[in-house]
Amino acid sequence: MKYSFSFLVVIALALIAGVGSQIPGMGYFFGVVIPYLAFAIFLGGIIWRIVYWAKSPVPFSIQTTRGQMKSLDFIKHSRTGAPDTNAEVVGRMALEVLTFRPLFYNTKSELREGPKITYESSKWLWLFAIVFHYSFLVILLRHLRLFLDPVPVWIGWIEFWDGLLQIGAPTWYITDVTLLLAVVLLFSRRLVNRHVRYLSLMNDYFPLVLLFSIALSGILMRYMLRSDIVNIKELLVGLVTLHPVINGHIGAIFYIHLTFISALLVCFPFSKLMHAGGVFLSPTLNMRNNTRAVRHINPWNDPNIKPHSYADYEDDFRESMIDNGIPVEKGLPPKDEPAEAGAEKKAEE
Amino acid sequence: MSLPKLEELSQSVWQGPSLSTGAIPTKEWMDTPVTFKPGGYAYPAKKEKLEYLDSQPGLNFPFARIWSPEEDDWLLPDNWKDIILKGLAERLDKFRSLKIFMDCCVRCGACADKCHFFLGTGDPRNMPVMRAELLRSVYRGEFTLAGKILGRLAGGRKMTVGVLKEWFMYAYQCTECRRCSIFCPYGIDTAEITIILRELLYSVGIGINWVIEPVSNSTKTGNHMGLQPLPFRDNIAFLAEDVENLTGVKLDVSFNRKGAEILFVTPSADAFAEPGIYTCMGYLLLFNALGLDYTWSTYASEGGNFGLFTNNEAMKALNGKMYAEAERLGVKYILGGECGHMWRVVHQYMDTMNGKTPANMEVPVSPITGTVFNNAASTKVVHITEFTADLIKHNKLNFDTSRNSHVRATWHDSCNPARAMGIIEEPRYVLDHVVDKWWEMPENTIREQTFCCGSGTGLNTDEIMELRMRSGLPRANAVKHVVDQHAVNTLACICAIDRATLTSLVDYWTPGVTVCGLTELVANALVQKGENRVDMPEGLRTMV
Structure with a gap:
């Protein structure tokens, strides 16, 4: 159910876009209206989500330390494990976000006879994730060619390196293959790894199926069912310059690709895909570990919450304290002169 | 069960x-x-x-x-x-x-x-x-x-x-x-x-009651066990007497003393329960050897803060006692004992919840070495291990590591000090100086990857013992590894809950291992002026 639903949705989207866009006059709907609507929801949704997050304060400084704090001069400080300055926080975040550091250090635990627990490095998730994200980034940058006129020179460089293997005609891009592969592997991992299998939701399968479909439809379009690239570029440049036009025929595969992307854009702000933004706001990662040196302010700190006071405490135990020479603030009520004297005496032991 | x-x-x-x-x-x-x-x-x-x-x-x-x-x-x-x-x-x-x-x-x-x-x-x-x-x-x-x-x-x-x-x-x-x-x-x-x-x-x-009763007790009497001023003082005085009998040095211990330079706060478990009491004896001996101008408080007599395990309001109320007492006694700063979640609260919550610090408090300076603890400039609470590491660096402590020859130690990083504070090297530095040799547990079980004792956050209660033994298994397993490999017999740590819970844990999974605090090992090895020690084959645990 969890993943079959995802496939059903994607197939339905493909059918609707594939057939619908080929009905005369509907090209505009699938080529202009849907993408605009999706992009508006994407942009509005992201802004809404970030404002929603930002509205809540960070009351306490709850950084997690993954290394030595800054303390004494002769103790080596882990600057990216327990950052003390903003620059060090940037360093830590760069490692977390750009290299997926926690996943790099991932381990796999196994229970063996004894019982004995063993831990071994397990970098598969890190590998799949990093291949996926960087492939996606490169593909995204390459796609700017379709939106920009003239095409910036650096896009050519990316294409050159991405096509370095020179296989096939047109040349296969490395990232097209790696993206598809990474998505398949991430999906398979959800089925094979018993922990992840048990806890995965439709919310986890659907984005993978959608991403797979986006990549697949893109690959089909570029390498097999070649659509008219001139008309596509005209439409896309028109979309970004807010003067969209559709001249001539564009194949169904393009509309399917575009509709998948639109679906992804719509889902993005309302799903776990927002981890892309959330990671930067995660208080365990983005705070300095200097909380004893610099006071962190909690906007809702309640000044009315006070400790059970010393005065009340002494009221409860005064007599015994005085009798035993523990210093007190107030003597016993009048007529207890000797005890009063005892109060000024300091503890002896 | x-x-x-x-x-x-x-x-x-x-x-x-x-x-x-x-x-x-x-x-x-x-x-x-x-x-x-x-x-x-x-x-x-x-x-x-x-x-x-x-x-x-x-x-x-x-x-x-x-x-x-x-x-x-x-x-x-x-x-x-x-x-x-x-x-x-x-x-x-x-x-x-x-x-x-x-x-x-x-x-x-x-x-x-x-x-x-x-x-x-x-x-x-x-x-x-x-x-x-x-x-x-x-x-x-x-x-x-x-x-x-x-x-x-x-x-x-x-x-x-x-x-x-x-x-x-x-x-x-x-x-x-x-x-x-x-x-x-x-x-x-x-x-x-x-x-x-x-x-x-x-x-x-x-x-659960194992959380609420300590919170309630801490509120009323100042500490988890509900020790009133007199028993609290007497327990510590009793431990001081033990130290005197072992080392022949007279200790000067004071309570609720105004005008002391430093207020010392540690989990109350150190004052009354094995094996924490040996750590407590270690504090007493160490401070006395330094001639430290410090006082205990019977009112702020709990470093631990089970409020953290209920809600942030209770945490704040309990924590507030430390500054209140620091103000009343007019101390310059607070020295904190070995405790895990106490240090989560001190490091990450205390200043935010109960700052700014009272006007009488100052940026902590070690009276022995002159080191300024800039990392505690605002909160003004120094960790005993930072304090000790600094003393060792400045050659202010004289150790005879043969006095710890009965100890084959490994080091347990307690969760909160490791992952909510980052005090990882200081205890290792101290350990290096007080024992001849010690052994690390496997790398996936120490430092920031350390495993919990399995009974923190108020779960240190007997009715769920099986659960505790299960949850503590990863830690015990790593201990067993160094026991098997290096005949380790001592598990040292800087956490009072650990001292209590790891004891039950290793007794079950890998019997024959002693759990101790770091300061116990420091005090064992410490050579004092004018000492006249009895033979102490088990350090501070030696029965007189």
Whole structure:
């Protein structure tokens, strides 16, 4: 159910876009209206989500330390494990976000006879994730060619390196293959790894199926069912310059690709895909570990919450304290002169 | 419930059908209600303790009652659901962390096998991601559009009594150790989730007594055990006497003394329970050897803060005593003893909640070395291990490591000092100087990857002993490794809960290992002026 639903949705989207866009006059709907609507929801949704997050304060400084704090001069400080300055926080975040550091250090635990627990490095998730994200980034940058006129020179460089293997005609891009592969592997991992299998939701399968479909439809379009690239570029440049036009025929595969992307854009702000933004706001990662040196302010700190006071405490135990020479603030009520004297005496032991 | 024999439990852990051993439950977790059996839960908070706390200004512990987790009816207030949902909404507004942690999890599963509770029980709901899903599913179902429309298809569900019971079970099978957090690509911290779950549960009168009684005692008498001023002083005086008898040096110990330079605060367990008392003897001996101008307080006589395990209001109220007492006594700064969660509170919450510090307090300076503790410039609380490491660096302590020749030590990084503070090298530096040689446990079980004792956050209670032995297994297993490899016989740490709980843990899984505090080892090896020691083959533990 969890993943079959995802496939059903994607197939339905493909059918609707594939057939619908080929009905005369509907090209505009699938080529202009849907993408605009999706992009508006994407942009509005992201802004809404970030404002929603930002509205809540960070009351306490709850950084997690993954290394030595800054303390004494002769103790080596882990600057990216327990950052003390903003620059060090940037360093830590760069490692977390750009290299997926926690996943790099991932381990796999196994229970063996004894019982004995063993831990071994397990970098598969890190590998799949990093291949996926960087492939996606490169593909995204390459796609700017379709939106920009003239095409910036650096896009050519990316294409050159991405096509370095020179296989096939047109040349296969490395990232097209790696993206598809990474998505398949991430999906398979959800089925094979018993922990992840048990806890995965439709919310986890659907984005993978959608991403797979986006990549697949893109690959089909570029390498097999070649659509008219001139008309596509005209439409896309028109979309970004807010003067969209559709001249001539564009194949169904393009509309399917575009509709998948639109679906992804719509889902993005309302799903776990927002981890892309959330990671930067995660208080365990983005705070300095200097909380004893610099006071962190909690906007809702309640000044009315006070400790059970010393005065009340002494009221409860005064007599015994005085009798035993523990210093007190107030003597016993009048007529207890000797005890009063005892109060000024300091503890002896 | 009695604790199963070692063989039985061992068998059950690695061969019993569980998600840890490879058996995937056929039923989805949302369709699997929790059941409470003796031994499976810590006893509920006592009515009178909750009532006392509820009567304190600023604190809110409503709906005190007598109830049992084993009964179907938990005697919840009629509007319990309303309270929970409003409470959740309120906390979403107050804690950005909660919103981020609810929204960002991708369920990659990296955290799954990082939790000591999961490794020991194999219960899928003990995977950190699942613990969060217990709350996240309600967040989706009750607070997000997709969850409201798609319901279970989008992983959402409604708040029910069954969900509440599930929360109670799993919020108390987490020790807020944060190990999962360092493996999470978004830093999602299950401690935060558990803290919120426990706060919500207290809002409808559900909690455990092993947390609430210490909170109540700490409020009234200043410490967990409810020791009144006299017994508290006498316990420490008694330990001082022991030190005098062993070393022949007269100790000068004072209580509630105005004008002292330093207020010393440590977990009260150090003052009255083995093996913490030996650490306490270590403090007394060390401070005396230094001629430190310090005082104990009977009022601020608890370093630990079980408020952290109830709600942030109680944490603040308990923590406030330290500054209040520092102000009353006019001390320059506070020196803090060896404790795990105390230091989570001191390092991450204290200044925020109860700062600014009283005017009489100053940036801490070691009176012996002149070192300025700039890293504690605002909070003005120095960790005993920083303090000692600095003394050693400046050659102010004279050690004879042969006095620790009975010790073959390994080092346990306590969760909070390691992952909520980052005090990792100082204790190693100190250890290097007080014993001839010591051995590290395997690398995946130390430093920031350290495993919890399995009984923190108020779970150090006897009725759940099997659970504790299971959750402590990863730690015990690593200890056993160095016992087998290097004949280690001592497990040293800087946490009072550890000293108590690791003792039960290693007694069960790998008998013959002694648990001790770092300062005990420091004091064992310390050569003092004018000493006249008896033969001390077991250091401070030697019986006179």
